Amino acid sequence: MEFTKGHGTGNDFVLLPDPDGQLDLTPELVTALCDRRRGVGADGVLRVVRAAKHPEGAGQAGEAEWFMDYWNSDGSLAEMCGNGARVFVRYLVDTGLATPAGAALPVATRAGVVRALVEGDAVSVEMRRPRLYDGSTATLGGLTLPGTAVDIGNPHLVCVLPAGVELSALDLTTAPGFDPALFPSGVNVEFIVPGDPVDATDGHTLMRVYERGSAETLSCGTGACAVAAVALRDVGRDTGVIAVDVPGGRLTVTVTDDSCWLSGPAVLVATGEINPAALPA
Numbered sequence: 001m002e003f004t005k006g007h008g009t010g011n012d013f014v015l016l017p018d019p020d021g022q023l024d025l026t027p028e029l030v031t032a033l034c035d036r037r038r039g040v041g042a043d044g045v046l047r048v049v050r051a052a053k054h055p056e057g058a059g060q061a062g063e064a065e066w067f068m069d070y071w072n073s074d075g076s077l078a079e080m081c082g083n084g085a086r087v088f089v090r091y092l093v094d095t096g097l098a099t100p101a102g103a104a105l106p107v108a109t110r111a112g113v114v115r116a117l118v119e120g121d122a123v124s125v126e127m128r129r130p131r132l133y134d135g136s137t138a139t140l141g142g143l144t145l146p147g148t149a150v151d152i153g154n155p156h157l158v159c160v161l162p163a164g165v166e167l168s169a170l171d172l173t174t175a176p177g178f179d180p181a182l183f184p185s186g187v188n189v190e191f192i193v194p195g196d197p198v199d200a201t202d203g204h205t206l207m208r209v210y211e212r213g214s215a216e217t218l219s220c221g222t223g224a225c226a227v228a229a230v231a232l233r234d235v236g237r238d239t240g241v242i243a244v245d246v247p248g249g250r251l252t253v254t255v256t257d258d259s260c261w262l263s264g265p266a267v268l269v270a271t272g273e274i275n276p277a278a279l280p281a
Contacts, residue, residue: 001023002274008123015088017048019049025071032280042073047070057069063108082225083266086124123264156222160192191207195243203242
């Protein structure tokens, strides 16, 4: 089984080329591939399959040739992954499966078709505009933290830390508690504090995230978009540019009237072959 390993600001993925949808990808195989001791190790798996060859992508085949079949490291499916989409596009372009021709490159996902631009080392992906729709709380280590529910094709809860609570001190080795009535399918929880001003932006935010299905990750693209929307709201803006620093680097989010652009580096670091029989059962 061929694979490529890539990451976007430390959010890492195993990419499996399967253009014609012939691979029997199971939750057990995904979990084994993502095992950081006995597998390749990753936050998730990206299967590279033609939209027309995947039942969840066939309806989008008229808009996009390729479908991003994204799985979390625990073997569960996810609707969308912003960093995953950026790494997916890097793979398509670097392997010659797609050639940007000035216009944005469309990619089919479970959250709909997204579009991407490749500019040197950076890949930018256009997603739906984040929708802030409710208030809720997250519980963590004896703290109850108020937050804002945000939909960007997948669910998020963005919690601004109060004074006296340090971002680096949070223990994210266990999942934060949340309201299952509001988030019946689980939720990605972002914890944020303001950062120093950054030129050519409307704000700067530092973020850590606990992703459903993957635990704490070094970066979360859709989470950065959700955070940017909350940060803009808190300064009285509907649109603008926010720099979001995650443990794996910096992402830049541009919220417009009708969409959200996520920009940052996307890197392919290795290619090789996997022996499925040697993976943990």
